[in-house]
Structure formats: C-alpha cells, structure tokens
Amino acid sequence: MTVAAALAPAYARYCQQLGDDRLILGHRVSEWCGHAPILEEDIALANIALDLIGQATFLLGRAGAVENAGRDADALAFLRDDRAFRNALMVELPNGDFAVTIVRQFFFASFSRLQLEALTRSPDTEMAGIAAKALKEATYHVRHAAEWVVRLGDGTEESRQRAQDAVNDLWRYTGEFFLTTSEERALAAEGLAVDPATLQAEWERSVRDVLTLATLTTPATSWMQRGGRDGKHTEHLGPLLAEMQVLPRSHPGASW
Amino acid sequence: MTPPLSTADDATRQAEFEARIARGESIEPKDWMPEKYRRQLVRMMSQHAHSEIVGMLPEGNWITRAPSLRRKMSLLAKVQDEAGHGLYIYCGTETLGVDRQELVDQLLAGTAKYSSIFNYPTLTWADIGAIGWLVDGAAIVNQTMLAKASYGPYARAMVRICKEENFHKRQGYEIMVTLARGTPAQKAMAQDALDRWWWPSLMMFGPHDKDSPNSDELLKWGVKKKSNDELRQRFVNLTIAQAKAIDLTIPDPELRYDEASGNWIFGAIDWDEFWRVVKGDGPCNRERLAARRKAHADGEWVRAAATAYAAKRAARDAGAAA
Numbered sequence: 001m002t003v004a005a006a007l008a009p010a011y012a013r014y015c016q017q018l019g020d021d022r023l024i025l026g027h028r029v030s031e032w033c034g035h036a037p038i039l040e041e042d043i044a045l046a047n048i049a050l051d052l053i054g055q056a057t058f059l060l061g062r063a064g065a066v067e068n069a070g071r072d073a074d075a076l077a078f079l080r081d082d083r084a085f086r087n088a089l090m091v092e093l094p095n096g097d098f099a100v101t102i103v104r105q106f107f108f109a110s111f112s113r114l115q116l117e118a119l120t121r122s123p124d125t126e127m128a129g130i131a132a133k134a135l136k137e138a139t140y141h142v143r144h145a146a147e148w149v150v151r152l153g154d155g156t157e158e159s160r161q162r163a164q165d166a167v168n169d170l171w172r173y174t175g176e177f178f179l180t181t182s183e184e185r186a187l188a189a190e191g192l193a194v195d196p197a198t199l200q201a202e203w204e205r206s207v208r209d210v211l212t213l214a215t216l217t218t219p220a221t222s223w224m225q226r227g228g229r230d231g232k233h234t235e236h237l238g239p240l241l242a243e244m245q246v247l248p249r250s251h252p253g254a255s256w
Numbered sequence: 257m258t259p260p261l262s263t264a265d266d267a268t269r270q271a272e273f274e275a276r277i278a279r280g281e282s283i284e285p286k287d288w289m290p291e292k293y294r295r296q297l298v299r300m301m302s303q304h305a306h307s308e309i310v311g312m313l314p315e316g317n318w319i320t321r322a323p324s325l326r327r328k329m330s331l332l333a334k335v336q337d338e339a340g341h342g343l344y345i346y347c348g349t350e351t352l353g354v355d356r357q358e359l360v361d362q363l364l365a366g367t368a369k370y371s372s373i374f375n376y377p378t379l380t381w382a383d384i385g386a387i388g389w390l391v392d393g394a395a396i397v398n399q400t401m402l403a404k405a406s407y408g409p410y411a412r413a414m415v416r417i418c419k420e421e422n423f424h425k426r427q428g429y430e431i432m433v434t435l436a437r438g439t440p441a442q443k444a445m446a447q448d449a450l451d452r453w454w455w456p457s458l459m460m461f462g463p464h465d466k467d468s469p470n471s472d473e474l475l476k477w478g479v480k481k482k483s484n485d486e487l488r489q490r491f492v493n494l495t496i497a498q499a500k501a502i503d504l505t506i507p508d509p510e511l512r513y514d515e516a517s518g519n520w521i522f523g524a525i526d527w528d529e530f531w532r533v534v535k536g537d538g539p540c541n542r543e544r545l546a547a548r549r550k551a552h553a554d555g556e557w558v559r560a561a562a563t564a565y566a567a568k569r570a571a572r573d574a575g576a577a578a
Binding site for chain 1: 309312313316319320321322323324325326327328329332333335336339340342343346381431434438439441442547550551554555556557558559560561562563564565568
C-alpha cells in the first residue's frame with residue numbers, strides 16, 4: 001500500500017525506529033560470536049543476531065521506500081550519525097556479562113514480541129508481512145532468553161546475584177519502550193503504529209512471571225531513562241557506530 | 257603404542273578389518289577396529305572440530321565491521337555454520353568413545369592442534385573474501401576426499417559440511433569479485449589479501465608426502481584417499497583460473513603451466529614458516545588460545561548455573577513423581 005503523503009515522513013521515521021532497535025541490538029549480540037560460555041550459545045546468539053539484523057534490513061528498507069529519498073537500508077544503517085538513530089537506549093548498552101546480555105535480551109524480546117504481534121494487523125501489508133515473519137523469531141528469542149533467566153536466577157548463588165544485578169541495572173531502561181511519541185500517536189490512530197503504552201501492562205505481567213519463576217525480585221519502578229527516540233543517546237552508541245560504519249564511511253560511493 | 261596382537265583372534269580381526277577396508281566398506285562405531293585406527297580418527301576429527309571453533313575468531317573479527325547488511329548476515333551465518341560444524345564433529349568423536357569436554361580441555365591446554373591458517377590475522381575486509389575463497393576452497397578439496405573416508409560417521413559429517421563449505425566458498429569468491437571490480441583501493445585490498453593468504457592456504461594441506469608422519473597409515477586404512485601433495489596440486493589447479501578471471505595476481509613468480517602433466521607448477525613453500533606457526537609462533541597463536549581460554553573462563557559460572565538448575569529441576573521432578 002502507499003502511505004498517505006501527510007503521514008509518510010512520520011511513518012518513515014517510525015519504520016526507522018523499529019529497524020534501529022533491532023539493528024543496534026543485533027550488533028551487540030553479534031559481538032558474542034566466538035566468545036560465548038558454551039558452543040550451543042555461540043550458535044544460538046549468532047542465530048538471534050542474524051534474526052535481528054534481518055528484521056532491521058526489512059524495516060529500514062521499508063523506511064527508505066516510504067521516505068522515497070533514495071536511501072536504502074544500507075544507507076540508513078551506515079550513513080546516519082548517532083543523533084539520527086532512534087533506538088531505545090537499552091539496546092546500545094555494552095554486553096556486560098552473560099547475565100546482562102540475557103536479561104537485556106529478555107526485556108527487549110518480550111517487548112518486541114508484543115509490538116510485532118500488533119503490527120501483523122497493520123494496514124501496510126508489507127509491514128504486516130515483515131511483522132509476521134519477525135514475530136516467529138521474536139517468540140523464539142523470548143523463549144531462549146526466558147529459559148536462561150530462569151536457569152541463572154534459580155542456578156547457583158553467584159548466577160542468581162549476577163542475574164539480579166542485571167535486572168536491577170537494566171530496569172531503568174525499560175520505561176522507554178512504552179513512551180508514546182506524538183508521531184506514534186498520530187500513526188496509531190490510522191493503525192500504522194502500535195501505541196507502545198498499550199503494551200506495557202502485558203509486558204510487565206509476562207516479565208514478572210518469569211522473574212518470579214527465576215526467584216528474582218522485580219524492581220520497584222523509579223526514574224526511567226529516556227532519550228533514544230529523540231536521538232539523545234548514551235555515550236556507548238558513538239563508538240558502536242564508528243565501528244559498524246567504518247568501511248562505507250571511509251570508501252564513499254564504493255559497492256561491497 | 258599399538259598393543260601387541262596377543263591372540264589369534266586379534267590377528268583374525270585385524271585381517272578381516274583390513275579386508276573390509278580393501279573392499280571399500282564403511283566402518284561403523286560398533287565395529288571392531290584397531291586401536292591405532294581409532295586414535296588416528298580421534299586425532300583428525302578433533303583437529304578438525306578445533307579448527308572450526310578457532311576459525312570463528314578471525315572471521316568474527318569482521319562481523320561488527322561488515323560493510324553492508326547483506327554481507328553482515330552472510331558472515332554471521334558462516335560463523336554460525338562453523339560453530340555448528342564444530343559441534344557436529346565433536347559429536348562424531350563421541351562415537352569413538354571420547355567426550356567433547358576432554359577434547360576442549362586439550363585445546364585450551366594447548367596440547368591439541370588446529371589448522372594453522374587461523375593463526376594469521378584478518379587485517380582488512382578483503383581477508384574475509386580471501387578466507388572464504390582460499391581457506392574454505394582448500395578445506396573443500398580436503399573434505400571432498402574425506403567424504404569417502406572409511407569411517408562412516410566422519411564420512412557422513414563431511415558430506416554435510418562440504419555442502420555448506422561450498423556455499424561459503426562462493427560467498428568468499430563473490431566478495432573478491434566485487435572488490436576486484438571496485439575502486440582502486442578495493443582492488444588493492446583484494447590483491448593484498450591474496451598476497452597474504454595464498455601461501456598459508458597451500459600450507460593447509462600439510463607437509464610434503466615424504467615429511468608427513470601420519471600419511472601412510474591414514475592412506476592404508478582409507479581414512480585419506482589422496483596424499484597431501486596430490487590435494488595441494490588439485491587446489492592450485494582449480495584456483496589459478498579463478499584468480500585470473502578477476503585479474504588478481506598469484507604471488508608466485510615461479511608459477512608456470514606444465515603442458516605434459518596439465519598441472520600448474522608452483523614455487524617452493526616456506527616450510528620454516530609452516531613449522532614455526534605449527535609450533536606456536538605464528539602471528540596470532542597466543543591470541544587465539546587466549547580468546548578461547550577467556551571465553552571458557554568467563555563462561556564457567558554460566559555452565560555451573562545450568563548444571564545446578566538442571567539438578568534442582570531433576571530433584572523437583574523426582575519429588576513430584578514420588
């Protein structure tokens with residue numbers, strides 16, 4: 001479908017936001033490749049990174065098509081500066097230990113699954129198709145992460161402590177998932193976006209169930225960090241992009 | 257040392273075994289086999305599995321810097337395949353009564369070998385192309401032969417792995433094609449990668465036949481069907497045309513075509529370098545082992561958690577069943 005001209009700029013930015021969350025998280029998860037605690041996790045984490053970057057490729061491709069300014073998914077991934085990235089802060093945070101990576105994965109995938117599930121009903125049939133494929137992947141990502149959260153939480157004293165520390169540290173970045181931008185509100189009225197605020201109660205319920213099963217404590221909600229949706233990032237995104245973008249930036253116009 | 261054949265039974269079994277090999281039959285895990293045959297297979301298969309695991313490191317070095325989303329996904333998928341191959345071959349060694357942990361411990365202790373090619377650094381993006389093209393290309397020549405090996409589980413693993421390696425090789429060559437037809441800087445990058453990876457790739461086939469201590473036995477038992485030098489020649493013959501097609505120069509001034517044999521005759525391999533890298537003094541031997549050891553040490557608490565959780569769960573299930 002073609003998106004109404006008045007909504008196209010906002011919708012393109014929304015598609016970028018969906019793509020950026022997955023591209024940046026995929027990048028972080030890919031850093032584990034070859035360094036995971038067991039070989040099976042090298043495979044699983046590479047697979048998850050691959051899913052996320054694949055999702056990002058479709059979503060940024062859709063963003064470029066809607067924007068209609070000659071930028072494809074690669075141009076959006078490799079030639080934007082940090083202030084133009086709209087990903088949530090959580091996904092750009094360094095990997096930390098395996099507990100931080102897993103808890104971050106669990107929090108994001110639980111959000112992503114709900115978001116994608118709603119987007120399968122988008123009137124933009126391309127988006128509905130992308131979401132349907134990605135939803136299957138996100139469902140597996142939630143299961144993989146949740147199983148590890150339970151293993152770590154209900155494993156040894158050390159793993160429980162590490163998992164609880166990760167939950168406590170990352171909790172303040174979860175609120176940003178559910179902030180509704182004015183653009184999202186306008187797009188949601190047309191069914192083109194999901195108002196993330198509507199996903200929060202279900203997210204909290206499903207996350208709390210797993211944390212309880214893992215014998216972990218769900219933190220009391222306090223101040224929530226924000227800024228990613230407005231391009232105001234942590235200091236971690238700049239170095240990540242410098243690394244990711246180095247080749248296309250140092251060889252302008254080259255094909256790879 | 258092979259234990260002396262103590263009874264007539266063993267002598268009979270050995271003769272039967274060798275007759276089966278001669279008939280081209282496949283040896284399966286439950287079949288009787290000489291201890292030395294078993295040990296040679298464990299040695300080869302574990303070296304192969306370790307190579308897949310260590311091989312993830314030089315290529316993993318470029319996942320975060322791959323220059324397009326498509327290239328990033330291909331590389332991630334390739335490295336993931338390598339982890340899968342490692343796992344698959346480790347499982348293969350279990351059919352010979354050796355468990356994976358024992359083999360991983362040998363790798364981490366530095367007492368097991370893996371392919372020396374992975375002790376060279378990946379310095380530019382073109383190295384990812386060169387590895388796919390040359391290193392996977394060389395591996396395919398070797399593994400296509402091993403797919404006919406006398407030990408059934410290893411041969412079957414090779415059939416499956418070869419299919420994926422062929423795909424990796426095509427991807428790698430395609431990276432080289434793109435660079436060779438790209439900007440002058442990209443073409444220079446491709447040539448530089450070929451210059452650095454060519455000779456180490458020829459060394460992947462191992463020492464000359466006359467200097468290869470295991471070859472005779474492996475050939476006799478049908479584990480290998482061709483010698484190191486035969487395989488190396490086959491690889492060179494296949495690869496020269498591919499380099500010419502994209503206008504890259506093989507870094508060997510002595511290279512010439514021999515009409516009589518149909519072979520490309522290549523210059524002398526630097527065997528001093530080969531043995532130096534095998535013995536631990538390659539550019540990245542220490543870094544590769546250090547990376548594996550760090551991953552293993554950092555993952556200790558995770559594996560302990562998984563074990564503890566599994567035990568708790570089993571106890572709870574048993575309690576529920578009682």
